Amino acid sequence: MTDDAPSKVAVAIGGAKYAVSPLAPAGFPDLPAINGVRFAAGAVGVRYKNRVDVMLAHIAAGSTMAGVFTRSATRSAAVLDGQAKLPHLSADKGFAIVVNSGNANTFTGKRGVTDVEVIAQAAADALDLPVGHVFTSSTGVIGEPLPAQKITDALPDLAAALDAGATEPAARAIMTTDTFPKGAVVRVDLDGVAVTIMGFAKGSGMIAPDMATMLGYIFTDAAVTQDALQEMLSATNKVSFNAVTVDSDTSTSDTVLLAATGRAGNLPITQPDDGFQAGLQVVMQDLAHQIVRDGEGATKFVEVRVTGADSNADAEKIARSIANSPLVKTALAGEDPNWGRVVMAVGKSGAKADRDLLTIRFGDILVAENGWIAESYSEDAAAAYMKQQEILIDVDLGLGTGTATVWTCDLTHGYIQINADYRS
């Protein structure tokens, strides 16, 4: 899980206890600099030893900022602070983002609120920003006081070290149980002007739909108004971070921020723009998929695609019911083409379904149709398909035009091992 497994993380970084996920990409991508954005990362010992655990990002004056946050009723002080600040931003000041790993500053009472204020003020002082333009996130253990002074003491040095190229250290500093840092980039042509959208994220457990990113920070040199930026971020979040699930558990700290510096020279985007949003979706889905690929104990990357539902909402209910079903997820772990469990998950979803109209495919293999197993179905072929690392479960309800896609991973002994370990 993300929000309370610090001691393991230190070990994970050392590489001894938890190996890098078998589903990890080949390496961290070469993230280009975004004109107007600089990063620094430091090892201040919030909880982990001998690894970077604080990230500072500075976004130049003239930028806009959008954000989406967890809807948890027990969300952290930093999330509440960010949500309060977002409606009151101006473009002429610039922004800072301060993130620490190792301690989530969640369920820490009034002290937690004060710690957020103290850190934001220290960053504002170090970068000559209004405190209302400093966003913070904390991720790690829940319920322990944050050693805020370790962070505030480090902020002047971090401010002095800011560097447009320091994306990988920044991506590493926000990791908790992650076994690899997660970055993504895309270039988009906006009426002849090339703009770049890049970002990084963290998360490997306590991941579920309903604003389920863990932490994600995305930056672009495109010029986009605050309102258009927010609208595109919220819409894209639904089909990226909010469409992945590892274990159906939702963090108290989930945050995605998107900053646009406007330095690429495009005509400012004032309304949601299809081209920009398509690029944003590429980056956000890539990051969301990497979170699934780093799902605790994951050995399979699974796409659940539902079509033909009575509505999109019904399709989503069914896709999530399948993707969150422990029985489906253990069957995936066992490489078992157990379509009976898919039928069960469709049935329990609460969405409209007619057994006799249901069609189920594993990849291209037709498994069941018309209320029974398909005549062409071969258990051997299906079993061979399930041995792949990337699995598609395709369900057609045969009722209407509602569709939804959700990404998940399997449920393995590795998940139990990571999460049943004692904390200390």
Add this chain to the structure above:
Amino acid sequence: MTDDAPSKVAVAIGGAKYAVSPLAPAGFPDLPAINGVRFAAGAVGVRYKNRVDVMLAHIAAGSTMAGVFTRSATRSAAVLDGQAKLPHLSADKGFAIVVNSGNANTFTGKRGVTDVEVIAQAAADALDLPVGHVFTSSTGVIGEPLPAQKITDALPDLAAALDAGATEPAARAIMTTDTFPKGAVVRVDLDGVAVTIMGFAKGSGMIAPDMATMLGYIFTDAAVTQDALQEMLSATNKVSFNAVTVDSDTSTSDTVLLAATGRAGNLPITQPDDGFQAGLQVVMQDLAHQIVRDGEGATKFVEVRVTGADSNADAEKIARSIANSPLVKTALAGEDPNWGRVVMAVGKSGAKADRDLLTIRFGDILVAENGWIAESYSEDAAAAYMKQQEILIDVDLGLGTGTATVWTCDLTHGYIQINADYRS
């Protein structure tokens, strides 16, 4: 899981592969005969070899019958048949119940419907009953045609062997992945007349609230009108079978039937009766708890008690969110007093919660209050408590008077092992 793990079951019965749950009761209870009810069990080889797999119950003329069923949209042919028959019963004919394990006759198209009709007709013929008074259930693998003839061929012999004392063979015949048969009994005094309520059930996985019994059959010699019987069964189901969860997955076959023979000589109950219902609740909760105790891989029996919620519905949302959270359940498996995960599960439930009013206890140990860890909290004491087999997680929202209790088990390597195994 219940509805598709037959080959394992045969092994389980032999005792080789899956040991009896560490949470099992000492033995099958001594279930008394109910005047007017007789049972028979046979080994017909539906799928398992060398074990009883068909149960026949006969309930004498003059009895009433009530039932509750899964709400799954992909429910089995037998469930649909039972639901259709229930509103059209008369008291002067008697009833039969036929249950097979090994094959769920679910997602078997039109043939599945025919197989239910064929079995019900054979039982009706053997016992001289109207076919509309024969209820059937099937539990086992999904999506394979039921060898109905093996069952129909055996019914005459089973009818001839009916015996009021054959409750344990009946309880064993309905088992699938269960590691022990589940029975319960209570005696209730109704204005000086002693009546008995007894029953048996099966289930160990694919168990979740929302009509989650798996299969349960309850019998009483009390005289109760059909309407009162149904009303009391439905109400009691909510606080028994529907208040347990092993893995949040809901079967396609869940069924509970309650038959009342009226031979005890009490004044017929025509309206819900507190005394009878209290006794029914004892039996149904006992059976429901046994299902949790046989939860696949379970090593802890866990009560999640929520009080002080804004409404009962909110309390139930929170209790289920905690009880179904993989992170809470793995912490329980690891004997980790990880209250941060309880906070997370409260937050994600969608119910109203105020972090600063939340009180969390593990057993009698005050863990957190007023938005932070309790001053008196001792991690050592909590860790010692978590080593017990029976755990209470007590959450007071501090908002209102809504309450709910849900029972669950931990999530262990055993669950993965049982459910990630290949089917054949």
